[in-house]
Amino acid sequence: MTGSWICEKHTEGYAVKWKIKDILHEEQTRYQKLAVVDTLEWGKALLLDDALQISEKDEFIYHEMISHVGMCTHPCPERVLIIGGGDGGTLREVLKHQQLNAVDLVEIDERVVENSKRFFPAISCGFTDRRLNLHIADGVHFVKETSFRYDVIIVDSSDPLGPATPLFNLEFYQDVYKILKADGLLVVQSESPIFYGEVFRSVYRQINTVFPLTRVFLAPIATYVSGPWSFTMGSKKYNPRELAKKPADLGYLKYYNEGIHRAAFCLPPYIKEMILSV
Numbered sequence: 001m002t003g004s005w006i007c008e009k010h011t012e013g014y015a016v017k018w019k020i021k022d023i024l025h026e027e028q029t030r031y032q033k034l035a036v037v038d039t040l041e042w043g044k045a046l047l048l049d050d051a052l053q054i055s056e057k058d059e060f061i062y063h064e065m066i067s068h069v070g071m072c073t074h075p076c077p078e079r080v081l082i083i084g085g086g087d088g089g090t091l092r093e094v095l096k097h098q099q100l101n102a103v104d105l106v107e108i109d110e111r112v113v114e115n116s117k118r119f120f121p122a123i124s125c126g127f128t129d130r131r132l133n134l135h136i137a138d139g140v141h142f143v144k145e146t147s148f149r150y151d152v153i154i155v156d157s158s159d160p161l162g163p164a165t166p167l168f169n170l171e172f173y174q175d176v177y178k179i180l181k182a183d184g185l186l187v188v189q190s191e192s193p194i195f196y197g198e199v200f201r202s203v204y205r206q207i208n209t210v211f212p213l214t215r216v217f218l219a220p221i222a223t224y225v226s227g228p229w230s231f232t233m234g235s236k237k238y239n240p241r242e243l244a245k246k247p248a249d250l251g252y253l254k255y256y257n258e259g260i261h262r263a264a265f266c267l268p269p270y271i272k273e274m275i276l277s278v
């Protein structure tokens, strides 16, 4: 952070700057540098190792998309696993599904959870829900060791650096496959196809090796690196393009609806080509 601007550098030639009103909190956790800032345009924002994770103004797009596309593809998601997602945004959305009996959230860094509770009450509101089992643990180890079986698994990870790196590996997806029920499905955030094309292709290639059905869907997340943001779904049975339930039954949502669900799977040729060439 320099002066009253924060700068997120993506490549040697591209960076994004946000003007900040205040630095509300900074600490070095066991795993990463954590900061909460109040920005001029985007409300409060959480940064990990100088990478923006959530902003109050547009977090709903990412959290609704990473949650509801998979949850509405599965006809009855009773048990769900979230890996990462310590801010609680994905949890908040998953809890809107009436069939849900239990959700395990596995976050490696308890300081993310604590600071989200302190600074982002509207995002972290699900942490008091009785259906939640919160595990402060490494998601990589959790999927190897758990005896639970899941309907839906959502990987809401940070970028493939530090502790998040193995969450982008083939072995991890194979372990995830084993703990999904016979009709289960996986949703992961798979980065920007434009700026992190290699990560995007690699995630697709590996999930496609493990799952019979692999589909990519897109959403514009304003505060993430420019252009479309990708999510990749691996499904054992259900076709992600066929909605198993009505999004309207979830109550008021700010971004996701039936039309958005279908449209999100329509890929432009340059992204289709990236997938076909893996």
Ligand code: SAM
Residues within 6 Å of the ligand: 048, 052, 053, 054, 062, 083, 084, 085, 086, 087, 106, 107, 108, 109, 112, 137, 138, 139, 140, 156, 157, 158, 159, 163, 164, 165, 167, 189
């Ligand atoms: N929406 C965000 C984005 O894409 O920028 C990601 C949100 S969430 C804050 C990501 C979380 O994943 C972080 O809190 C981080 O601590 C957690 N995480 C990273 N590696 C992990 C691992 N191996 N197991 C569990 N959680 C992990």
